[in-house]
Amino acid sequence: MSNLNHTRTHYSVIVVGGGQAGLSVSYYLKQLKLDHLVFEKNSLMHGWKAERWDSFTLVTPNWQCNLPGHPYDGDDPKGFMTRDETIAYLNTFASKLNAPVREGVAVNKVETDANGVYHVSTSDGDYTADQVVVASGGYHIPVIPRMAERLPESVFQMHSAQYKSAAQLPEGAVLVVGSGQSGAQIAEDLHLAGRKVFLATGDAPRVSRFYRGKDVVEWLDDMGYYKISVNEHPLGKNVRNNTNHYVTGRDGGRDIDLRKFAQEGMELYGLMTDYDGEYLVFLPNLTQNLDKADATLNNINARIDAWIEQQGIETEEGPSVYTPSWTPEQERTQLNLAESGITSILWCIGFRPDFGWLDAAVFNGQGHPKHDRGVTNQPGLYFIGLPWLHTWGSGRFTSVGQDAEHLSEHIAAYQRRVKATSEEAVPA
Incomplete structure (x- = not known):
């Protein structure tokens, strides 16, 4: 240089x-x-x-x-x-x-x-x-909502842009706010580090890492998706507002399945909207968020299936549809902050x-x-x-x-x- x-x-x-x-x-x-x-x-x-x-x-x-x-x-x-x-x-x-x-x-x-x-x-x-x-x-500019100002000083707060590893955070449970690409991967990182994780989800979509013998990125490249211009895309310029699909390249690449994390002890909630001085407040849309993410994954896989059939491509695997391995028993809209054991909050809700x-x-x-x-x-x-x-x-x-x-x-x-x-x- x-x-x-x-x-x-x-x-x-x-x-x-x-x-x-x-x-x-x-x-x-x-x-x-x-x-x-x-x-x-x-x-x-x-x-x-x-x-x-x-x-x-x-x-x-x-x-x-x-x-x-x-x-x-x-x-x-x-x-x-x-x-x-x-x-x-x-x-x-x-x-x-x-x-x-x-x-x-x-x-x-x-x-x-x-x-x-x-x-x-x-x-x-x-x-x-x-x-x-x-x-x-x-x-x-990292986005941190004004509600953060009302949280107790004893709760450590950090934006995803500052996060390096679980070692930065004080002992105790961690609340990750946002389930986009960074939020989902950071929640996984903390989960694998043995931390108790609470995850406030959003409407981010997800995608398979591998499907029918290849990385989904390879399939989409074969299908010409990456050559489509913003003017040709069905959503037009509105596609610029879309949240990135969550997936990971860690350990050779794999899906990120929030339902699997829930089975392993991660606590999932809907969109976090407020803190009232005692309770963290969430929308009752966890099921909707999970279902929407899975629907996107299945839709992309179905398009790959159609491409394989259209092109007469032989693969070892047949079509498959993801079916939920876990569903919330009920929608929880409140979480007592003091009783939760949460000592850190990670804001993973993007930038402006x-x-x-x-x-x-x-x-x-x-x-x-x-x-x-x-x-x-x-x-x-x-x-x-x-x-x-x-x-x-x-x-x-x-x-x-x-x-x-x-x-x-x-x-x-x-x-x-x-x-x-x-x-x-x-x-x-």
């Missing part, structure tokens, strides 16, 4: 964010010989180093790791890289690329002047650019975006940017690395490079127009 000194202040392109998305853009800008600078307020790949727990693994198989010029080349393509292996993969990518990066420099403000030039105010001075690429992702530093009329009412495959309606402003920017893989290692290449072509075309306009303005 290349950490540059502050020797110039204007660039054709400034990229905000030094993760895999920002560096993928840099890869193609270097190929196009476009001068640019990448700002990263922490260190390269900071999110992967700081916000992943010790037992974390990718939930997508290694063969899907295909950053520009850096496909996975290890000896376990159908396996799932651990946290440390993922960081090593990303560090190698950064080293090979040697991007023009300023690490430890925060972007505080981006705005445009009357001529459409971008003014970028940073913690290390002011810069200008013809174009700006926002590659800082969409997961900025924070683009307050970007002065541009490109955001919807929820603070999310409006764009067409990363291209906004403001000339010279782009986004990359967001979920379903274009396809399912846009926010993942599998397709972020394709999005980067697409944006770089737009950037190059725009830069040619900037140059032509500048030359026309110069008197003969």
